[in-house]
Amino acid sequence: MAHFDTEYQRLEASYNDSPPGEENLLVHVPEGSKSQWHHIENLDLFFQRIYNLHQKNGFTCMLLGEIFELVQLVFVVAFTVFLANCVDYDILFANKLVNHTDSAKVTLPDAFLPVDVCSARIRDNVFVIFILVISGVFWLHRLVKFIYNICCYWEIRSFYINALKMSMADLPYFTWQEVQARIVEIQKEHQICIHKKELTELDIYHRILRFKNYMVAMINKSLLPVRFHLPVLGDVVFYTRGLKYNFELIFFWGPSSLFENEWSLKTEYKRGGSRLELADRLSSRILWIGIANLLLCPVILIWQILYAFFSYTEVIKREPGSLGARCWSLYGRFYLRHFNELDHELMSRLSKGYKASSKYMNCFMSPLLTVVAKNVAFFAGSILAVLIALTIYDEDVLAVEHVLTSITLLGVCITVCRSFIPDKHLVFCPEQLLKVILAHIHYMPDHWQGNAHRYETRDEFAQLFQYKAVFILEELLSPVITPFILIFCLRRKSLEIIDFFRNFTVEVVGVGDTCSFAQMDVRQHGHPAWMSAGRTEASIYQQAEDGKTELSLMHFAITNPRWQPPRESTTFISQLKEKVQREAASGQQGVLAENHILTSMQSESEPHSLIANLLAAPPPLGSLHLGREASLTSHTVDVGLMEGTSALRSFSPLSGSQHLRGSFASTRLPRDGAALLGCRAMTGSGADARTASSGSSAWEGQLNSMVLSEYASTEMSIHALYIHELHKQQSRGQLSRHTWHRHDSDESSEGAPDDTEGPRNFPRSNTFPSATTPHQEGALLHNAESVSGGLRLGPRVPRTPMGGWAEEAQAGRHHDPVPEEGSEDELPPHTQKVT
Numbered sequence: 001m002a003h004f005d006t007e008y009q010r011l012e013a014s015y016n017d018s019p020p021g022e023e024n025l026l027v028h029v030p031e032g033s034k035s036q037w038h039h040i041e042n043l044d045l046f047f048q049r050i051y052n053l054h055q056k057n058g059f060t061c062m063l064l065g066e067i068f069e070l071v072q073l074v075f076v077v078a079f080t081v082f083l084a085n086c087v088d089y090d091i092l093f094a095n096k097l098v099n100h101t102d103s104a105k106v107t108l109p110d111a112f113l114p115v116d117v118c119s120a121r122i123r124d125n126v127f128v129i130f131i132l133v134i135s136g137v138f139w140l141h142r143l144v145k146f147i148y149n150i151c152c153y154w155e156i157r158s159f160y161i162n163a164l165k166m167s168m169a170d171l172p173y174f175t176w177q178e179v180q181a182r183i184v185e186i187q188k189e190h191q192i193c194i195h196k197k198e199l200t201e202l203d204i205y206h207r208i209l210r211f212k213n214y215m216v217a218m219i220n221k222s223l224l225p226v227r228f229h230l231p232v233l234g235d236v237v238f239y240t241r242g243l244k245y246n247f248e249l250i251f252f253w254g255p256s257s258l259f260e261n262e263w264s265l266k267t268e269y270k271r272g273g274s275r276l277e278l279a280d281r282l283s284s285r286i287l288w289i290g291i292a293n294l295l296l297c298p299v300i301l302i303w304q305i306l307y308a309f310f311s312y313t314e315v316i317k318r319e320p321g322s323l324g325a326r327c328w329s330l331y332g333r334f335y336l337r338h339f340n341e342l343d344h345e346l347m348s349r350l351s352k353g354y355k356a357s358s359k360y361m362n363c364f365m366s367p368l369l370t371v372v373a374k375n376v377a378f379f380a381g382s383i384l385a386v387l388i389a390l391t392i393y394d395e396d397v398l399a400v401e402h403v404l405t406s407i408t409l410l411g412v413c414i415t416v417c418r419s420f421i422p423d424k425h426l427v428f429c430p431e432q433l434l435k436v437i438l439a440h441i442h443y444m445p446d447h448w449q450g451n452a453h454r455y456e457t458r459d460e461f462a463q464l465f466q467y468k469a470v471f472i473l474e475e476l477l478s479p480v481i482t483p484f485i486l487i488f489c490l491r492r493k494s495l496e497i498i499d500f501f502r503n504f505t506v507e508v509v510g511v512g513d514t515c516s517f518a519q520m521d522v523r524q525h526g527h528p529a530w531m532s533a534g535r536t537e538a539s540i541y542q543q544a545e546d547g548k549t550e551l552s553l554m555h556f557a558i559t560n561p562r563w564q565p566p567r568e569s570t571t572f573i574s575q576l577k578e579k580v581q582r583e584a585a586s587g588q589q590g591v592l593a594e595n596h597i598l599t600s601m602q603s604e605s606e607p608h609s610l611i612a613n614l615l616a617a618p619p620p621l622g623s624l625h626l627g628r629e630a631s632l633t634s635h636t637v638d639v640g641l642m643e644g645t646s647a648l649r650s651f652s653p654l655s656g657s658q659h660l661r662g663s664f665a666s667t668r669l670p671r672d673g674a675a676l677l678g679c680r681a682m683t684g685s686g687a688d689a690r691t692a693s694s695g696s697s698a699w700e701g702q703l704n705s706m707v708l709s710e711y712a713s714t715e716m717s718i719h720a721l722y723i724h725e726l727h728k729q730q731s732r733g734q735l736s737r738h739t740w741h742r743h744d745s746d747e748s749s750e751g752a753p754d755d756t757e758g759p760r761n762f763p764r765s766n767t768f769p770s771a772t773t774p775h776q777e778g779a780l781l782h783n784a785e786s787v788s789g790g791l792r793l794g795p796r797v798p799r800t801p802m803g804g805w806a807e808e809a810q811a812g813r814h815h816d817p818v819p820e821e822g823s824e825d826e827l828p829p830h831t832q833k834v835t
Helices: 043-055 059-085 115-124 126-163 176-190 201-208 210-220 241-253 275-295 297-318 320-324 330-335 343-352 354-362 367-393 395-399 403-419 430-441 455-462 468-503 545-559 567-599 611-616 629-634 636-645 658-662 679-683 698-731 774-786
Strands: 002-005 227-230 234-237 326-328 465-467 505-508 512-515 831-833
Touching: 043 059, 043 126, 043 176, 043 201, 059 115, 059 126, 059 297, 115 126, 126 297, 176 201, 201 210, 201 545, 210 241, 210 330, 210 468, 210 512, 210 545, 241 275, 241 468, 275 297, 275 468, 297 320, 297 468, 320 468, 326 354, 326 468, 330 343, 343 354, 343 430, 343 698, 354 430, 354 455, 367 395, 367 403, 395 403, 430 698, 455 465, 465 468, 468 505, 545 567, 545 698, 567 698
Parallel strands: 002 505, 002 831
Antiparallel strands: 227 234, 326 465, 505 512
16 A cells, blocks of 8 residues: 655654554643643544534534434334325225214315224234334434434534634534634644644545545546446446445445544555455455345335335425426536535535536427427317316316316426427527536536537436436435345456555545545646646556546645645646636737627627626636637637636626625735736635635625635636646547546557558447547547647557456456555555655
């Protein structure tokens, strides 16, 4: 396992539960300065609870939420048993008459069975008794966990009030950056971590996201079996909350998991000498957990069905079109997630891209389906109009059998049909919309660019941005499918999983064992095709895909401006800033001449507005603009960048708020020269603007934080677009490299076809495979040869499949970092120094 010598200083102490390598660390703390928060034993859980309490808006809101979850479980089980055993449905459906002495009307209590009859039916039903026992045990477990959590969160509440000086009433109005800044500051006073004198933002993120960073890395390296090719459906992604729960159970915290505690990987998994034996043990554990899932499948399936029924029935009745709405899939959230990105930061990005994503998907309405939907809606509407008119004329019409049911079903039918009828004012501009989406989600496969109008691209994007109905269906099927994925798919990857955790786990003093990708070190995990050429020493196996390292580094630096990155990362950030500043400065010259013309072209429904009008207070980076045809050939990066940034205002959640605009004057950033959005934050000089609430009240402070956070988000969007444009230009000479298509290896040392045999197809990967025709490929070759004034292309870098990559191509291939059996036990661990 690699070992990181970081800027953390070795200290002397003894601590039994310290992270590995920290058993002899101690920071001297004077006796008078010790507090109840001195030397927190499990900082991972401590910081996670601090974050959770902040995200749940305080102790009272969290307490009510936990209580209602317990009540909800009791209600679902009790109400289901009552409906199944204590209701006489013959009376309810008027199939049986009831003798009344005082009234001829049938009331609802008449359909309820007597208590003794109901209890007898429950006692005689073995399956119901089994369900009640399982539910009771689970509820008692949740109750004990609830009581324990309340005691722990009461201590966190005290920490907020006494140490951070934040009351629970004001907590919802503090941003996480403000909370985090105070935690870093009180470390000097309270020494909540005794293994280092000062905490950094990255330390806190590492402890909160330790396991999630591993999951993001495994998705990025296509290690987890979540993509499948089915005979009829083709390529599908199946990644549900149940499957994710089982992955975490196996890897991180379940019985015989790979980690011995929250912060330390077990010693045997850090060396390669017994990798085959460990792989066999992991395979056996996966098998038993899969069998347990299979045995519990009926119970879990019934619970999933009941919970979905009680949760979504009222919503569907009130808004029938809600099932036609879309949401980000669980796989999409992990694929699009940066390393060291908290939940609220991720959801903020995806929420900003939701509107543009919905518009993009709506561009692909089937004309045939639209014609059918219009006519079905017409016929259903005609019948519904007649029934409503008769009901208005005489309400006794509702007493006729099935009239009310018909009105309800016709209304649902009309609503569903309307979801297939596109907006008549919708403009078909998929390329521009895809640029806007990229500005927010930051990740996109190469072959989407230029092919946004194709249904293949739309279907691939639908795997990230799926229908709500598909999400519900996958969760319902999860108890049935998950055991088979564990038994037949995950077990085969046991050896690769063992190698992954050994090769990509590093020890950081003061933090413990973390995923090496989470260090965001471009030297160790950078990709030459993503602006890391000449800076990275990573092999193909060590490179993060899709520019994950570079984009994660930029996002974390922008989100946490006080963080001081290592030297290599600082150089990367500063050089990227300089490039963007040069583009901004060069773009300023043509803005004044064309601004009065282009301003008249702005549209809220079409991405043609200028970033110069973003939030009605443009910084100089707004000078980057969508140029005319003459600039399309001379400034390819500039134009490609602006196609996305020009629409950010239209989709910005703050752009429509006049109140925010009026309040922005006091928080406006500098506008001189070629200064960037959040330039001061990027350099790390000065106070953190996003954590300084200059308003006279909590509301004004929150408002300022929102506006400045929006500028930071825009800054990251612009950098993401710029990085993708540079990568796009560099990749034009490497037609065989695609970051999501990994079925075929770029390295063709054995049995590779000769280039003279004919045009090669694009390599395909386990994520979104697609093929290009020879005609399309020839056009791409012609475009690549005609590019002028672009970036100088570096040497072509081969790729070796890893993890979930091409199963058929793995025979006879092994990645370099995997040693032979017994070859590593006698060797000291490799040391990687970060200065």
